[in-house]
Amino acid sequence: MSQKSQVMVVDDDLAMCGFLRTFLGARNYNALTVTNADEAVRRFHAERPAAVLLDVVMPGSMDGLAALAAFKKIDKDVPIIVISGQGRTSVVVQAMRLGATDFLCKPFEENELEMVIEKALKQHQLSQEVASLRAQLKEQSRYTMLFGHSRQMQEVRDLIERVSDTDVTVLIRGESGVGKELVARALHDQSLRKDKPFVKVNCAALPTELLESELFGFEKGAFTGAIQHKPGKFEFANHGTMFLDEIGDMSFPLQAKLLQALQDGEFSRLGGKSDVRVDVRVITATNCDLEAAVASGRFREDLYFRLNVVTITIPPLRDRREEIPMLTEHFVKKYSVQYNKPFPGISHELSALFLEYEWPGNVRQLENLIKRMVVLGSEAPIVQELKNPSCTSAPRATAPPLQPVMPPPAAAAVAIAPASLAATAPAMVGAGAMMAGAPAAIGIGSVAAVAAPAGASAAVNVSLKDIARTAAREAERELILRMLTRTRWNRKEAAEILGISYKALLYKIKENGLDKAS
Template identity: 60%
Template sequence: MKSAESAPIRAAHSRETPSVGRLLGTSEQMREVRDLISRVADTDVTVLIRGESGTGKELVARAIHRSSPRRDRTFVKVNCAALPSELLESELFGFERGAFTGAIQQKPGKFEFANQGTMFLDEISEMHPPLQAKLLQVLQDGEFSRLGGREDVRVDVRIVAATNRDLESAVSNGMFREDLFFRLNVVCITLPPLRQRRDEIPILTELFLRHYAEHYNKPHITLRDATMCLFQRYQWPGNVRELENLIKRAVVLGSDDSIHRELAESIAGRTKGPGPIPVLQWPTKPVQPARSPEIVSVPAAATFAATAIGSLKDIARQAARMAERELISRTLQQTRWNRREAASILGISYKALLYKIKEAELDKTS
């Protein structure tokens, strides 16, 4: 038994918020992430995405979907921590009329909406054990019953799950089913936190600056060198999402004053706690050491950046262009130079992709 999905529902589930740069980067870790996405996308294996909040787990799930044979079907996201267990069950599996008080008519669940598409289960570690058993049945047999129902509903859904928790510990503590863990963990993609990708912060910053200036029709602003120094010293507990939101605020306000002040205060507070602040290392010509052995202040760090060969802004722009060129080239190779398909995967218009191909001087031999 299958449930047909209406066009409005399909459109609502397929809508995506524009975001740029989360999966870019020149580090070996991010290259491995992109490589894994391209290798698993055209299969139906379940994928477990691991990483701290804000590292881009949903973006990876969407990239897998957009690169898969299911790209023209529905992508459905469900946050397993957003609803109580009872509501989550009816949300995922639907319910029959009379299943509980207030159930005046049958309602299909998210699994039926995702039929022949992709289901993204975020924060899978928060799912309660009884629901885990029902999810396991879907993974094993491709079927389930609605709440209060007697008939089995068959679906063809690819599962991509994500967590920021240690699932192995949850299994050991009896909070997560071991058999479900093995079913989900066929391919594991681990996203590194931003503090382990500090060399890529200028690249991401420039990409976000360009994107949101265009998105909000605002002039392109340039962050001062002192702010970029703070970016390198900050611990980024919210990871790339936090960086993106800070850049969005700076673009909308037309200045980096507020984020400069906020980060400076945060860093000052954090330095009182345990753990050293990472040493700032610029990929530029070293300058003479200061005469005083005192700790370098933020203004001194700004002077250091300003006196180095080539400004940080130029370095960031060049790195952003190189990273963007690499991503476009890899996507074109993956799609065998089907430019419309590549534009869809990259989340840009076909016309914009043609312009970028010409600007980057890319061809099939690149």
């Protein structure tokens, strides 16, 4: 063995401890001997040995079997060989149930002990290698939908590799369902903070008051019901990464507090008198036009420049159709295993439909369709759905083009051309900014456009953007109501179909006054 493995010996017999220390040392093991179970648990927690030789009968408040259970709570994979003069079947069975790797009765042969130790360590090493490979495969699977082979996604990957090991703020842009959170996680996982927390907060899921307390925490008595102080997400993310999704939906007053936290690395909790210092890398994401929000006064310009140090824009799925077959195969395999429902693969007809479809809900919509197909065990409903003209003509939103890595530092740094209203308004009217692609994914057709208020075209103070926002809200309300009706007001099922969190749906129901309709 090239490196000594540490083996802990737990036995109250000093002579046995001395024998095993000599025995292990002669075979290139580093022996750690302990004579009582309580001390053994403390040393095990600190030393983390590669294996344990454990006697059953021990003095003190804890016997060998209790120590075995404690070891397994600390490290469930460590090999533990029980050695005892008590060879009763009940003791052996109990030890094996608690997770013992093997059991030897005293007295034992030296070659027998040597074989048992070698076997246990080899099995442990093999299981660790398998676990590592599984973790790598899982990680690869996790990013399959992100790192495709198209030129556009290669550019995204290059940007991630170039900025992941820095602490600069990153703004991720792209339509709903393209995988913005995956990019954020990839940035974290490839950074020096990868072993620290990754904390996600959806700024659109909570009203301003709740979002502030969620981000920054509150002190006892800060408001009615604050019976004790609560740290915020920024504190939980200390030394790690904070991912603020849908940053464009954050209220204007709260933007000022976020700006202070970014600039100074400190903030005060709600009701607090002192500042809290944190070391957090902030990554944000949005599918809205931040430049237009800045121009209209809905988003702080100074915060925009603070967040937009590096921009990564993820192209929609319709602009990288060559990746659809690969993604389809990946999701079929994934959900066949997850639901234990073998699926033979999709037909040429469905493959062609997938390549022709516009995918307003992007990769998330494709994944949900395939998940449903695997669970149902048939592609017929999906084929019928995609052949439906109202489905295949679903509205499409336009994402801003991929931008240079580093925008210029001055006011001219707004290098990202805002998407034209003519391109974005139809998508907002057709499906709402929150749920792009949801109607197609569930087979109800596209949501009808909402007409502008009467006389709006002649009103001087009514802008097209106001009309588009009103239309989007109405379309969103109609879509949520349809889903709730379809699921008989099963909110969890409706949230899953719409591709949003249960908490976000509850907020949207209340915001749109649908709680009264139930």
